[in-house]
Amino acid sequence: MPKLNIVILAAGLGKRMHSTLPKVLHPLAGRSLLSHVLDTARTLVPEKICVVYGHGGETVPQTIADKKLIWVKQEPQLGTGHALMQTLPHLDKKGVTLVLYGDVPLTRVETLKKLMAAAAAKYLALLTLELDEPSGYGRIVRSSKGGKITAIVEDKDASKAQRQIREINTGIMAIPNQYLHNWLPRLENRNAQKEYYLTDIVALAVKDGVRVEAAQPDHAWEILGINSKVQLAALERIYQNESANRLLEQGVTLADPSRIDIRGQLACGSDVAIDINCIFEGLVQLGDNVRVGAHSILKDVEVAAGTVIAPFSHIEDAEIGKNCRIGPYARIRPGTRLASEVHIGNFVEVKNSSIAAGSKANHLSYIGDAVVGKNVNIGAGTITCNYDGANKHQTIIEDDVFIGSDTQLIAPVTVAKGATIGAGSTITKNTPPESLTLSRAKQMSIAGWKRPVKKAKSGK
Ligand code: UD1
Ligand code: CA
Numbered sequence: 175m176p177k178l179n180i181v182i183l184a185a186g187l188g189k190r191m192h193s194t195l196p197k198v199l200h201p202l203a204g205r206s207l208l209s210h211v212l213d214t215a216r217t218l219v220p221e222k223i224c225v226v227y228g229h230g231g232e233t234v235p236q237t238i239a240d241k242k243l244i245w246v247k248q249e250p251q252l253g254t255g256h257a258l259m260q261t262l263p264h265l266d267k268k269g270v271t272l273v274l275y276g277d278v279p280l281t282r283v284e285t286l287k288k289l290m291a292a293a294a295a296k297y298l299a300l301l302t303l304e305l306d307e308p309s310g311y312g313r314i315v316r317s318s319k320g321g322k323i324t325a326i327v328e329d330k331d332a333s334k335a336q337r338q339i340r341e342i343n344t345g346i347m348a349i350p351n352q353y354l355h356n357w358l359p360r361l362e363n364r365n366a367q368k369e370y371y372l373t374d375i376v377a378l379a380v381k382d383g384v385r386v387e388a389a390q391p392d393h394a395w396e397i398l399g400i401n402s403k404v405q406l407a408a409l410e411r412i413y414q415n416e417s418a419n420r421l422l423e424q425g426v427t428l429a430d431p432s433r434i435d436i437r438g439q440l441a442c443g444s445d446v447a448i449d450i451n452c453i454f455e456g457l458v459q460l461g462d463n464v465r466v467g468a469h470s471i472l473k474d475v476e477v478a479a480g481t482v483i484a485p486f487s488h489i490e491d492a493e494i495g496k497n498c499r500i501g502p503y504a505r506i507r508p509g510t511r512l513a514s515e516v517h518i519g520n521f522v523e524v525k526n527s528s529i530a531a532g533s534k535a536n537h538l539s540y541i542g543d544a545v546v547g548k549n550v551n552i553g554a555g556t557i558t559c560n561y562d563g564a565n566k567h568q569t570i571i572e573d574d575v576f577i578g579s580d581t582q583l584i585a586p587v588t589v590a591k592g593a594t595i596g597a598g599s600t601i602t603k604n605t606p607p608e609s610l611t612l613s614r615a616k617q618m619s620i621a622g623w624k625r626p627v628k629k630a631k632s633g634k
Contacts, residue, residue, distance in 0.1 A: 176295040177269030178220040179351065182211055183257045184276025185228030185248040190402040196230025198276035199237055200406060203413050204437025204455055207400055208238060210279035217283045221269065224261040225276070253369025254345070255361040262358060270295055271349050273372070278399045280413060281346060285391040292387040293348035298379045299387040300326075301346040303397055311342035312373050314388070323386040326373035330366040343373060344397035353384055421448075429468075443479065467501060478514070495531070513548075530573070542566075543585065547573035553597060555580040572607070 188197025198208035208225070215223050224244040227234045228251050235245045246260045258273065265271055270293055272286060285301070293299035300323065302314050313336050315325040326343045327336050349357075357375045365371060379386050391397055395412045398405070418431035421440070427447040428434055440454045443462035452466050456474035460466070464477050467485035477483070477494045484501035491508035494500065499517040506518065509526035516529050519536035527544040535541060537554035543566050544558050556577050558569040567585035571577070575589050578597030583589065588604045589611075595601060596612025605611040 177266050177351075178218060178290070179265050179269060179271040180215045180218065180220045180223045180274060181258060181261050181265075181271055182208070182215065182223065182225045182274045182276050183254060184208055184234065185226050185251050185257055186277065187229045187251075188277070188401065191400075191406075192403070196234050197400065198234060199230070200400070201437075202279050202400075202406065202410055203417075203435075206237070207279045208234070208276045211274050211276055211281075212238070212240070212243075214281060214283055214286070215272075215274060218272070218286060220272070221266060222264065224264050226257045226260055253363065253367070254372035255358060255370035255374060258354075258372055259358045259361075259370070262355060265354065266351055267355065269351050271351055271354055273345070273347050273349065275345055275399060277401070278344075278346070278397060280398065280409065281391065281396045282393075285389070285396055286346070289346065289389040290348050292389040293350065294387075296350055297385040297387045298350070298353065298376065299348040299389060300376070301344040301391060301397065302341050302388045303344055303390055303394060304340045305342050305394070306340070308340050308342045309337070312345075313337070313339040314341040314343055315339065316341075323376060323388060324380050325377045326371075328365065328367070328371060328373065344391070345372075345399075346397065347372075349375065350384075353379065353382070356382075438473075449485070461496070470501070541569075544569040544571060546571045547575065547591070549573060550575045550577070552577045553579035553581065557582050559584045578612070 184198045186197065191197050191200060199206045202210060222244055224246050226246050226248050228248040244264050248257050248260045270290060272290065289299050289301050310329050312326045312328045313332055314323055315327055315336065316322060317324050357378045360378055361370045361374050363370050376386055398409055400406050400409060414435055417436045418428055418434050421442065422428060422431060424442065425444060426442045429449045433450040434448060435453045438454060438456040441459045443460060445463045446460045448466045449468040451469045453471045458472050459476045461477060461479035463480050465482045467483055467487065469485050470483055470487045473490040475489050475492050475494065478496040480497040481494055482499055487501035487504040489506040492506045492510040494512045495514035495516060497515045498512055501520065503520045504518045505523040507523065507525035510524045511528040513529065513531040515532045517534040517536055518524060521538045522535050523540045525542040527541050527546065529546040530548040532548055533546050533550040535552035539552055539555065540557045542558050542560040550571050559582050560566050560569065569583045569585045570588040572589060572591040574592045577595045578599065580598045581595050582600045584600065584602045587601055589595065590605055590607035592608040593605045594610045596610060596614060599613045601613065
């Protein structure tokens with residue numbers, strides 16, 4: 175394999191986004207357009223990656239914050255050829271340069287490999303595509319005899335006849351570096367837009383007797399660029415549709431493939447079922463037979479086999495064991511580890527806590543900074559008072575504890591093994607094992623109690 179350099183053009187304005195955020199930083203499936211392109215580029219293990227930036231200033235390099243990238247500022251922006259010229263000092267003398275675009279996020283690695291194979295380290299290779307609606311794109315001009323590529327003509331510069339050409343330039347190309355160093359300084363800006371067109375290197379290649387090859391992507395969406403929120407939303411749908419189809423093909427049951435959003439990576443075991451309107455963010459792993467109820471949001475979560483998540487649950491940065499029952503309306507926050515067969519019911523919030531096998535908190539509780547043992551029953555409305563206004567403290571609940579409803583556990587505190595806490599208690603001290611502890615005012619009754627009566631209004 176020849177040395178590979180990758181240049182990503184990302185200096186454009188993106189005026190039609192109507193946003194202060196630079197275009198390439200807008201998210202698609204939870205990550206910026208540019209991050210998608212960078213991930214694809216990195217998969218090809220290039221010698222170096224140059225990113226040409228300009229509009230939006232330092233926000234782009236600052237947000238991406240990758241020291242291995244070579245950031246090249248282009249100011250002013252005088253066209254795609256001019257953009258590439260700025261990177262010339264960084265490009266190797268030999269090898270191949272692959273040109274990608276920060277606003278074309280979904281080109282597949284396989285397609286780029288195909289393009290580089292067409293370049294074979296010595297030809298100029300263009301990624302082209304036949305479109306029914308080619309207007310706006312540069313057109314691929316081929317010779318009438320033999321059909322060899324002879325030029326790319328921009329839409330704005332094209333003749334009426336050339337506008338009929340349906341083969342378009344996607345902009346993505348692979349260029350042998352030995353020629354690139356020679357061609358770029360020869361570009362001129364005598365055209366409709368007064369820009370230095372990268373596409374003019376095709377005519378230079380023809381002049382120099384260098385063969386111009388073409389490769390095509392398998393899918394039209396691979397070359398779609400983003401210029402507006404309408405296009406961004408449309409490409410998001412395409413991406414989600416592709417992700418959903420991939421899950422279906424792996425055997426995952428989706429109640430409705432058009433109502434699932436994956437903003438990261440979702441790995442599923444066998445016989446996983448996902449109901450409608452679930453969102454998966456970051457890295458989510460679902461074990462065999464896991465079921466996810468409607469409207470649930472899971473971010474960076476590992477769920478072991480057999481667990482059922484009921485609707486409207488929100489789970490983030492957590493490990494959920496086997497055969498658990500979660501939700502509906504459960505909120506599981508970062509740092510939570512549930513062992514197997516744990517039940518977390520409705521309106522229960524768990525944060526930075528570990529809960530051992532078989533324990534249950536079924537209703538309306540807050541469990542924060544706690545270590546909960548096995549077979550513990552936490553009654554409705556129980557709260558760990560973990561925060562004193564300045565510091566967080568730990569609550570330890572040992573195995574086989576039963577905590578009555580509406581108990582407050584003032585941390586730091588330990589409820590020892592087998593203890594029972596009476597309902598409504600405020601526990602401020604460690605409790606002994608295998609005993610009943612309760613803190614509750616004694617109940618009393620006043621016989622014949624008369625309720626106050628409303629006073630008659632004095633006056634007129
Ligand atoms: C370009 C191609 C056209 C192709 C189309 C595909 C040229 C001359 N034309 O046209 O043949 O069909 O893409 O979408 O290359 N950019 C910079 N600096 C610049 C100018 C552009 O970084 O000075 C970046 C933009 O951010 C954008 C990309 O290059 O990501 C393409 O620029 P744009 O002006 O949109 O090119 P088109 O006119 O669409
Ligand atoms: Ca342009």
